[in-house]
Amino acid sequence: MVNNLQSNQNDSQISWKADISDSEQPKAPIMIGLATGIGALLWLGPFNGMNNLLNPAKLANIMGGAGGQVNNFLALLGTLGAVTSTITTIIIGALSDLTRSRWGRRTPWLIVGSILTAIVMVGLGLINSKSGLPFFIVLWCLLQTFINMIVAPLLAVIADRVAPMHRGLISSIYATGFVIGQYGGPVVGGTFLKTNNPGLVNVGYFVFAFLMLLSGPIAALMLKEKSSLKMPRMKMNWKRFMQYFIFPVHNTRNFYLALFGKMLINITTTTFATYQLFILTTDMGLRSSSAGKYISLMGTITMIAAILFSTISGPISDKMKTRKWPVAFAAFLIATGTLLPYLLHHPVVMLVYGVFAGIGSGIFFSVDQALNLEVLPNPANSAKDLGILNLANTGGQILGPVIGAILYGIVGHNYLPILPILTVIALVGAALVLSIKEAK
Template identity: 70%
Template sequence: MKLDTRTDAGGVWSATMTNDQQTKTPIFIGLAVGIGALLWLGPFMGLNSVLNPAKLSNIMGGSGAGVNNFLALLGTLGAVTSTITTIIIGALSDLTRSRWGRRTPWILSGSVLTAAVMIGLGMVNFEEQLPLFIVLWCLLQTFINFIVAPLIAVIADRVAPMHRGMISSVYAAGYIIGQYGGPVVGGVFLNDANPGMVNTGYYVLAFVMLLSGPVAAIIMREKSSLNMPKTKMDWSSFVRYFVFPVHNALDLYLALFGKMLINIAVTAFSVYQLFFLTSGMGLDQTPAGKYISLMGIATMVTALIFAPISGPISDKLKTRKKPVALSALLIAAGTLLPFIFNTPASMLWYGIVAGIGSGIFFSVDQALNLEVLPNAENAAKDLGILNFANTGAQILGPVLGAILFDIVGGQYLPILPFLTGIAIVGGVLVMMIRKVQ
C-alpha cells in the first residue's frame, strides 16, 4: 500500500510537499532541522574527536598504538551497529503513525537515550571498564540514529523542491556549527593538570544532546499521522522499507560513496588532530587543546560564511554536482597543508581552506541527496542509507587512521596525503551522478 501523498483539510501529515502547496519558504522547518542538527552533532563530535581520544589516553597511559587500536575497534563495532540501525530506524520512522507524527517520537526518545549513554561513557575511568565503554559506544550509535534519520527526512517530507536549496543551507549552518563547534567545546575540557575535566565534558555535552529532540519537535510542530493509511507488511512492503534499493538507484550509491569519502577525510583529520599537534608537532595537551579550539573556530566561521550563500547559488545556477566537487578539492587542499608545513599555524590554515570547502559541501550536498532518492514515499529509509555517509565516516575515520598509522610506520602527519587523495576520489564519484546537474 502506498502512502497517501495528499494534504487534506485538516492538515494531516503527507509524504511530500509540492511547489504549488508551498509558495513561501518554510523557515520554521529550516530552523528545526538546523538547530536539531547542531544539538546532536556538536556533542557527538566533541566526544568522537576530542574527549574519547583524551579519555582513552588518560586511561591507557598516553597516545600510541594501544589508543589507536582501541579507537579502531570502537569504529569497527560502531560501523556495524550504525549500518544496521540507521536503515531500520529510518524505515520504522516512515511507518510510524502517532498523534505526534512520524518523526517526532523517534527524535524525542533518541535525544533522551543518547544523553543517558553519554553520561555512562563519562563515568568510565579505569582500564578494566573498557569493555563497558565499547558497549556504551555501540548503544550511542544506535540511539543517535533515532534522531538523525528522522530529522533529515523532515526536509523531504515538508519542504517543496523549490525551497530545498535554501532549507539545506539552514540545515548546513547548524551542521557546520556542530561539526566544528563540538571539538571546540570538547577542547575546553582538556587540562593536563586536571584530567578529570574530560569527564565533565561528557556530562555537559550530554545535556546539550538532551535538548536536541525537544527543541526540534517544538519548532517544527509535526502534525498527526494517525489518519495516514497504514502499510500492510507483505513481502513487497518489506523490500521497499527495509532493503537497500536496487532499481533506479545508481545515483543514490554514487552520492553515498562520494559523500562518505569526503566525510572520511574530514572526520579522520578531526579524530587525529590532537595527535597531529602532540605526537606530530611536539605540543603538550593544554596548548594543543587551544590550537584545536582556534582551528575549530576558523573552520566554523569560514564555513558559516559560505554555507548560507552556496545553497541559493546552487538553486540559481541549477547545479548540485559541481559545487560539491569543488568543495572536495578545497577540503583536500586544506588537509595537505599541515603535512607540507608541519607547524601548528598550518592547522589554522587547514581550518580556513577546509572551512570554505565544508561550507559549500554541507549546504549543497543535502539538496543533492534529496534529488537522488529513488522513491520519496520511503524517504527516511533511503536518507538513512545516505546518512551512513555521515555516521559511517565518523565511525570509519578512526579505523582508517589506525590502518594508515601502521602503514606509514607509526607516524601521524604522513597520514594526511592519503586523506587528501580520498577526498579527491569522493569528488570524482559525485561528478559521475547522471540524473542531477
C-alpha cells in the same frame, strides 16, 4: 517528483503524500530550517564534545594515563560505534518511515531518542573504574543506536516538508547548526579538562546529557508535525520489507553515485585529519607542542570558514538550480588544500589547508544535504535511504584510517607522499558526483 501512497483498503480512497511540491510551498519554511539546525546543534555538539575530549580523558583517568591501552580502547569504541550506527540508522529510519501516530512520523522518535540518549550519557559519566569498561562498551553501542532516533528522523523532515526549490536554503540552515555543533562541542568539552579533577570530566557528561535531552523536544515543538494517521496501514510482506528495510534497487543510479562520490571525499578529509599531527612533527620537524598550536589555529580557521560558507552556499545553489556542481567544487577545494602541504613542505601551509578545507567543508555540508534529498529513489522511504547515504560519512570514518595505514606502508613510511593520492581520491569523488543526472 511527488509520490502518493494510496490505501488499498476497499472502504478508503484517502491519499497521503510523503513530500511536498514547489507549487504547494511558495514561501521558504524557515521555521523547519531553524528546527533542524537547532536540533543538529544540540545533538552533534554534545556528541562531539564527549567523543573527542571527554571519552579520552575519562579513559586515561581510569587506565592510569594516556598510551597504547587507551588508544586501543578508543579504536575499539570507534569501530563498534561505526558498525552499530551504520546498521541502526537504516533500521530506525525505516521504522520512522512506517510510523503512524497523531504526532506524525518523526516526532515520537525525536522525543524518545533524546531521552534515551541522555540517560545513556549519564551512565557513561558514572563509570569510573576498570571493572566498568565492559559496561562502557555496551553503553557506547546503545548511544550509537539511540542517537540515530534523533539523527535519521531529523534529516528526513527536510525531505518530508521542504519543497525542492527551498532545499538549498533549508539545508544551509541545517548545516550551520551542524558545523557549529561539530566544532563548538569540543570547545565546550575542553572547559571540563582544565584541571586534573576527574569529577569535572563527569560533570561534562551530565551537562552534555542535558543538552542532548533538549535536542528532540525543541525540534519537535518548532516543527509542529501533523498527524500521520492518514498514512495507509501496511501489512508487511516480502515486497514491502524489501522497500523499507533493504538497499534500494530501482531508480538508483544517482543515489549510488552520490553515496560513493561523497564517501571518497570523506575518506580524504578523515585521513588527513588522522595524520595532521604526524605530518607536522615527523615530516615537517615540529615539536608536539608547536604542532598542537598549529592544529588549534588550523581548526579555528576551518571552523570560521565553514560556518561562513555553510550559511550562503545552499541559497546560491537554489539560484543556480544545481547541487552537484557546488558539491564537486567543494571536493576540488578540499583536494587542492590536501595537495599543498606536499608541494610546499612548510607548517604555515597547513593553515592555508584550513582555509581551503573550511570553505570546501562549508559548501559541502550545506549543499550535500540538498543533494541527498534529490537523489532519493522514493520519498516515502526518505529516512531509511538517508540512513544508507549516511554510509558516506561512517564509511569514510572507518575506511580513512585503514586506507591511510595501507598507503603509509606503500609510500615508504612517510606521511606527505600520501597526500597526492588522497587528492586523487577526492577528485574521483568529485567526478562521481558530477556524473549525477539532475532534472532540468
